[in-house]
Amino acid sequence: MIRINANIDKKSGGIIKRRSQLASIWFRFRKNKMAFLGLIMFLILVVIAFAAPLVLDYERDIISQNISQRFLGPSSQHIFGTDQFGRDIFKRILWGSRLSMFVGLGVVGISLGGGTIIGSLSGYYEGSVLDNVLMRFCDMFLAIPGTLLAIALVSGFGNSIPNLMLALGISTMPKMSRIVRASVLSIKNQEFVEAAISCGTSDFRIMFRHIIPNAVGPMIVEGTLSVARSIISIASMSFIGLGVQPPNPEWGAMLSEAKAQMINYPYLVYAPGIAIVLTVMSLTLIGDGLRDALDPKMKN
Amino acid sequence: MKNEKLLEIKDLYAQYNTDEDIVYAVNDLSLSLDRGRTLGLVGETGAGKTTTCLSILRLLPERIGEISKGEIIFDGMDILSLSEDEMRKIRGKDIAMIFQDPLSSLNPVYTIGMQIGEVLKYHGIYKDDQAIENRVEEMLDLVGLPKERKNDYPHQFSGGMKQRVVIAMALACEPKLLLADEPTTALDVTIQAQVLKLMNELKERLQTAMILVTHDLGIVAEICDDVAVMYAGSIIEKGRIEDIFEGQVHHPYTVGLFASIPNLKVKTRRLSPIDGLMPDPADLPKGCTFNPRCPHRMEVCKTEEPPCVMIGEEHMVKCHLFASKEGGRP
Amino acid sequence: MKDLIYTEGLKKYFKTPAGLLHAVDDINLRIPAGQTLGVVGESGCGKSTLGRTMIRLIDSTEGKVFFDGEDINTFDKKQLKHFRKNAQMIFQDPYSSINPRMSVSQIIAEPMKVCKTEANKKARDDKVKEIMNTVGLALRFYNAYPHELDGGRRQRIGVARALALDPRFVVCDEPVSALDVSIQAQILNLLMDLQETNNLSYMFITHDLSVVKHISHSIMVMYLGECIEQADTDELYENPLHPYTRALLSAIPIPELRREKRAEVIRGEVKSPVNPAPGCRFAPRCPHAKPECVGEKINEVQITPTHKVACVLYY
Secondary structure, three states, X not given: OOOOOOXXXXXXXXXXXXXXXXXXXXXXXXXXXXXXXXXXXXXHHHHHHHHHHHHOOHHHHXXXXXXXXXXOOOOOOOOOOEOOOOOEHHHHHHHHHHHHHHHHHHHHHHHHHHHHHHHHHHHHOOOXXXXXXHHHHHHHHHHOOHHHHHHHHHHXXXXXXXXXXXXXXXXXXXXXXXXXXXHHHHHHOOHHHHHHXXXXXOHHHHHHHHXXXXXXHHHHHHHHHHHHHHHHHHHHHHHOOOOOOOOOOOHHHHHHHHHHOOOXXXXXXXXXXXXXXXXXXXXXXXXXXXXXXXXXXXXX | OOOOEEEXXXXXXXXXXXXXXXXXXXXXXXEXXXXXXXXXXXXXXXXXXXXXXXXXXXXXXXXXXXXXXXXXXXXXXXXXXXXXXXXXXXXXXXXXXXOOOHHHHOOOOOXXXXXXXXXXXXXXXXXXXXXXXXXXXXXXXXXXXXXXXXXXXXXXXXXXXXXXXXXXXXXXXXXXXXXXXXXXXXXXXXXXXXXXXXXXXXXXXXXXXXXXXXXXXXXXXXXXXXXXXEEOOEEEEEEEHHHHHHOOOOOHHHHHHHHHOXXXXXXOOOOOOOOOOOOOOOOOOOOOOOHHHOOOOOHHHHHOOOOEEEOOOOOEEEOHHHOOOOXXXX | OOEEEXXXXXXXXXXXXXXXXXXXXXXXXXXXXXXXXXXXXXXXXXXXXXHHHHOOOXXXXXXXXXXXXXXXXXOOHHHHHHHHHHEEEEOOOOOOOOXXXXXXXXXXXXXXXXXXXXXXXXXXXXXXXXXXXXXXXXXXXXXXXXXXXXXXXXXXXXXXXHHOOOOOEEEEEOOOOOOOHHHHHHXXXXXXXXXXXXXXXXXXXXXXXXXXXXXXXXXXXXXXXEEEEEEEHHHHHHOOOOHHHHHHHXXXXXXXXXXXXXXXXXXXXXXXXXXXXXXXXXXXXXXXXXXXXXXXXXXXXXXXXXXXXXXXXXX
């Protein structure tokens, strides 16, 4: 049932001033309590990532080993205990947030950017040669397990953190392209796209002004979820010696190191596990909130 | 049996409680339907026609929809006091409903024979499979489809034929009351004519009482015995079909409704629409709900709810204009 | 009177896995400036495809469409852009035809932005307000989003957008079929007023013979891609010749009681337009079908200068 929004002044006939587009997105976002909580969590993580080098010394606090203090359980001195080299896990987690978040977001950025371009091109020019070429490439990449592909790419490009990000980004790009393509397909046949064509709008403008804004929902959901996946992927890459190298602290790497000692020292997995869960949760909450906030149909 | 009341709705109020506000979909609605009669429920989008039907079946959306007041007496039973189990036995067996979109009313993965049989099996009217099979064939025959097609899947039928299948499904258990919600709106005119003809024939043969929800006064003229015009959740005029189509006294909204229909016979180029729009059901106007659009608005209309005035034996108009039983056609 | 737009043997076929779908088959029509041609037919008869080929939203397979004496199918990019300003479309579904992420003013301003018809933002905004006024949209909806409005108002946005470029020809694809009767009448009146003030030509596509009567000067009836009858409006309603036109007219439920018993309802349903056999495509449903209806192409017979029909009964 359609109702007139309360924001519209029923008596005056004049134009009602509205918030600007960004302001109203922020307004809708703020009303979603869970999303706001996610945003606060995420901001705290960001602050930690930036503040870590100010408080901690990389040499002294993060990588120097102290064998006499190894495998100490959580205590007031070491909140999360120490690892097999006697390093304080809490400090390493704080420091690790720099790498994990940077890499996680970077990977998603690459796959989202590339996926949007590939997906919207092939969706908009459905059935064309371009669409076929792009999609067959995606199929090819989808047929190779993501980690394997990333390993191949990193070995090819050389082992460094930007290359690792690029490799993981490329390996998740086909899936993102598929998702974008599917939503573009469902939108491009709506009449408002035809209306845009009928006044001579360029393809580029149709894509970016009419189609993609209506397709962001699934993209954001997939994007936030793949941050989690890429943090885990980095871990497995680190595990086999590619990507982040010890003694660099990285959550995934810490988790896989801890796996070996899990039976004797289960507390080792808690800290990196919780850190990953919190990051992923905050991003998922933000993603949900953002998807709703970007939709003007949601109540102002 | 004749002229016995099958359904009686008294002072029904139904509402949807959303997060934001309360949508008053049906307000103070009373109507009654005798056995074997067909009532046309006419009105525009959002007038509460479908909500009324869903209330009779107690199928309002869970948690949101709510019947807040009133009584629905069906065949001597108080529908609103029945348990969910008892209600389930009534749905499909005593009261059946046809929905607007024949496409979404049929399950695409079962043959239509299975789907018609399913209803019969569920209500346990026919015990053995052979009897069910026979009944399915009988029903297909009744709605003018060849028996052999019972093994076909919905996508093998065109829109008009699908609607015939839906009608067969609804009538399979010989319901006492059939609720038809815009049964021909999704169909082409020539196909609509075929379906209307079928419904008219079935009506005479089976003597099923029917409530036909529609926005098309032409369809009402073709198959209904009684008419109720709805506006903003209440009935503003009701009577026998002759009262509505040929009577001299009408509610201003009914007059407007007739005037806005493009007429095939009259040579006017301009139509005369009703000014304005349907009111927001979450924020209904005070007094008469039609007053902001009414060309005959009086002071009293803005404050007091109009009374139900009996114009003829069965002809009721809910309007202040006739409160003193004077005044001709508004 | 000079014809603003006319076609010669216009055809549009679609390739489908089942064969060639004849959506529009050999259509000849003409619309004088300031007049309305009603195109009537049931779903799947190709009327929407015809409307889209008229403004080159879809390229035609064969035949020509002349606008102002020029064949639009030969236009290059620049000419096409100019043509787009002159020929606009109003769509059927007031829900899917406007972008839900844009506000009312943005939607109406968009064509002007794209075609750069107004000098600056100020001029554009003024024009948006002027158009909103013309189509009867209160200015308080200037910044509203489409989902806040009802179907009738949304359709007014669709009309406003089509008018933004001051077109001379507008294809109206079932613009009122999704609306309630009382709102329907409002939109029809609006379209007629606009025609009078702006000297617009309309192609009014609909399945509803009673709606089209009020707005059209002449009417074309389509069946499975072909034009089966074409006449001035009054002539068509007073003297329908083709059996299909008669069936359509008698199938309309009329809000009157005890009218003479309805003429025989036509049987069967519309066949598929894929690879149609030569001959009359209505023949399988026609009560007057004869052997000569099948086999050869049915030619149009000119009954009067303004009335033609494609049926063997009038050979």
